[in-house]
Amino acid sequence: MLVAVKNLQVYYGKHLALDIDREIRINEGERIGIIGSNGAGKSTFVKTILGLTDYKGQIITDLKPEEMAVHMQFNNYVSTMPVRYILEAILNTDIKENKKLRELIDFFEFEPCLRKRYKNLSGGQKQRLTIIMVMMQDAPLTFFDEVTSGLDFETRQKLMEKLCGWYQGRENTLCIVSHYYEELELLTDKLLMLDNGKVIDFGVKEELFRKYCGNSIIILDAVEQNRRLVEGCRKLCAPEHLIAVSCGDEQEEKRVSSFLIENDVNFKRSNNDIEIMSINAKETYYQRHGKGGKV
Amino acid sequence: MYECRNILGNPFVFIFGMFFPLLMLFIITRAMRGEAPESYTAVMNTGIFIQLSLIIPMAVVLLGYSASFSEELQEDIPLRLELFGFSGKTTLLAKIAAQFVVLTTGLSIYTIVGYAALDLQVPRVSSALCFIICMILMSVLFFALAHGVSLIFKKFGPTYAILMSFYFGVMILCGMMGLKTEDLPVFFQKIAALLPMSYIGNDFIDFWQEGSYNFAPLIQAYLFFGGVSGIILLLALRREKRNQGSLKDF
Incomplete structure (x- = not known):
C-alpha cells in the first residue's frame, strides 16, 4: 500500500x-x-x-x-x-x-x-x-x-x-x-x-461497470422510434440525447442487438463506458443517501 | 547558474543596471567638464562615479529582483519548483547567491570601465572597504524590501509600480538626476536624510582619499531604512504564514 x-x-x-x-x-x-x-x-x-x-x-x-x-x-x-x-x-x-x-x-x-x-x-x-x-x-x-x-x-x-x-x-x-x-x-x-x-x-473499473450497468450496454440515439423499440428493456440513466440499455448477460445482449439490427437502428455496444457508468453511480448514490449525501 | 541566467534574462537588469549607470557617468562627467577647474576634474568625476554606482544595486536588486520574483509568484513558479523538490529555502538561497554574483559583476564592470575611461581618484583602502560594506548592506536592505513587497502583492504590476516610483524618488532625492539634495525644498531634504543612499552619494567623496567623516547620520539612516524594509518583510512573511505557508495558499 x-x-x-x-x-x-x-x-x-x-x-x-x-x-x-x-x-x-x-x-x-x-x-x-x-x-x-x-x-x-x-x-x-x-x-x-x-x-x-x-x-x-x-x-x-x-x-x-x-x-x-x-x-x-x-x-x-x-x-x-x-x-x-x-x-x-x-x-x-x-x-x-x-x-x-x-x-x-x-x-x-x-x-x-x-x-x-x-x-x-x-x-x-x-x-x-x-x-x-x-x-x-x-x-x-x-x-x-x-x-x-x-x-x-x-x-x-x-x-x-x-x-x-x-x-x-x-x-x-x-x-x-x-x-x-x-x-x-x-x-x-x-x-x-x-x-x-x-x-x-x-x-x-470493470467491477464498477458491472455494478452500475450490467454485463454490457447498448447505446442508441434518443429519438421517438428508438424509445418505442426499447420500451420493454432495462434502461439506464444516460445523457439526454442518448438511450442506454443494460444487458445482464450475453444472451440478452444478442437478443437486443439482433432486434435493433432487424429494425435498422444504429447503436453502440460497450462494456466499459465510463460516462454512462458514472451517471448511474451518482444516481444510485443519491437514491441511497439523499441529495445532501447523508444516510 | 539557473538563478544567474534568470536575472540576466531580464533585459531591464542590463539596461538599468549596467548600461544606464555607465551612460549617465559618461554624459554627466562630460557635461560637467567645463564647470570646474582642471585640477578639480578627478574629484568631480569621482563624486559622480560614487553617486551613480548606487544605481546598480537599485536596478539589479530592488527593481530587477522584485520584477522577476513578483512575476514568478504571479505564475505560481515557486510552488511548481517546490513540487519538484526544491524547498522555498533552497530557492531563496539560490536567488540571494545569484543576486550577489550579478551585483558584484555589475559593480566590477562599472568600476573597471569607469577607471579605464575617466580621470578618477584611487580611494584609500579604508574608504574602499567602507564603500563596499555600505553597498553590500544597502543591497541586503533592497533585497528585503523587494522580497517583502513582492510577497505582499504577488503581482508584477503593483510591485513594479511601487518600487519603480521609489527608485526614481531616491534618484531625485539623492541627487542622481542632476539636481543637488541641498537645492531641494527642506521637506524633501529631510526625507533624503533618512536614506543611506544620499550620504553615500553626496558625502563619500569627502573622505575618498583623505579626511575624516562622522558616520552617525549614515548609521541612523541605515537603521531607519533597515527598520522599514524589515517591517515590510516581516509583515509579508507573517501574511504568508497565515495563508498556510507558501505551498498551501494556491
Whole structure:
C-alpha cells in the first residue's frame, strides 16, 4: 500500500470541499482515474495527498513528498531563458549526458522546443515539458491533473498516445484526473468517482461497470422510434440525447442487438463506458443517501 | 547558474543596471567638464562615479529582483519548483547567491570601465572597504524590501509600480538626476536624510582619499531604512504564514 486515506475532510473557509467517509487505498502499480464534474473535489484530493492543503482525518503513507511527482493543472516556468536550461536545472543534469532524458525528449518529440523560451511554446509543448520532468522524477506515485485540458482534439489524442506508450509495461502508480473519459478508459484500471466532495464509489473499473450497468450496454440515439423499440428493456440513466440499455448477460445482449439490427437502428455496444457508468453511480448514490449525501 | 541566467534574462537588469549607470557617468562627467577647474576634474568625476554606482544595486536588486520574483509568484513558479523538490529555502538561497554574483559583476564592470575611461581618484583602502560594506548592506536592505513587497502583492504590476516610483524618488532625492539634495525644498531634504543612499552619494567623496567623516547620520539612516524594509518583510512573511505557508495558499 502506498497511500491510505481515511475520514478525510478539507475545508476552504467554511465550505466543505472534500468529505471522504470511507477508506481509499492506493496500492503499488495501480492506475487510478479520478473523475467528477467541476467542483467535485478531484484536484483538492490530489493537493491534499501532496500536503498542499490543511485537512482533518488521516492520510497514511510512508512516501516522502519528493517521492510523489505531480503534473498540476497549471504549470508555469520562467521565460528568461531557453527551456533546456530549465530542464537541466530542475533535473540537475546535462541533457547530452543523460540517456534517459534524451530518450524522453525524443519520445515526446521535444528536441526542437529546447531552444525556445517557455512563453513561446504551444499549449501541447508546455504540457510535454512538465510531463518529461515529471517522468524523469520516476516517483513511486505520480499524479496527472488534467494533463490535456485546454488542448485541441488532435494534440490531446497524440499526447495521450505518448503517455500510454510510455507507461505500458511499467510499474509506476498513477493517479489521473481527467474530464475526458476515453483517456481514463485507456490508462486506468481503477476509478475514484467524486461528486460535490463526496465519494460516489471507488473500485476496479470493470467491477464498477458491472455494478452500475450490467454485463454490457447498448447505446442508441434518443429519438421517438428508438424509445418505442426499447420500451420493454432495462434502461439506464444516460445523457439526454442518448438511450442506454443494460444487458445482464450475453444472451440478452444478442437478443437486443439482433432486434435493433432487424429494425435498422444504429447503436453502440460497450462494456466499459465510463460516462454512462458514472451517471448511474451518482444516481444510485443519491437514491441511497439523499441529495445532501447523508444516510 | 539557473538563478544567474534568470536575472540576466531580464533585459531591464542590463539596461538599468549596467548600461544606464555607465551612460549617465559618461554624459554627466562630460557635461560637467567645463564647470570646474582642471585640477578639480578627478574629484568631480569621482563624486559622480560614487553617486551613480548606487544605481546598480537599485536596478539589479530592488527593481530587477522584485520584477522577476513578483512575476514568478504571479505564475505560481515557486510552488511548481517546490513540487519538484526544491524547498522555498533552497530557492531563496539560490536567488540571494545569484543576486550577489550579478551585483558584484555589475559593480566590477562599472568600476573597471569607469577607471579605464575617466580621470578618477584611487580611494584609500579604508574608504574602499567602507564603500563596499555600505553597498553590500544597502543591497541586503533592497533585497528585503523587494522580497517583502513582492510577497505582499504577488503581482508584477503593483510591485513594479511601487518600487519603480521609489527608485526614481531616491534618484531625485539623492541627487542622481542632476539636481543637488541641498537645492531641494527642506521637506524633501529631510526625507533624503533618512536614506543611506544620499550620504553615500553626496558625502563619500569627502573622505575618498583623505579626511575624516562622522558616520552617525549614515548609521541612523541605515537603521531607519533597515527598520522599514524589515517591517515590510516581516509583515509579508507573517501574511504568508497565515495563508498556510507558501505551498498551501494556491
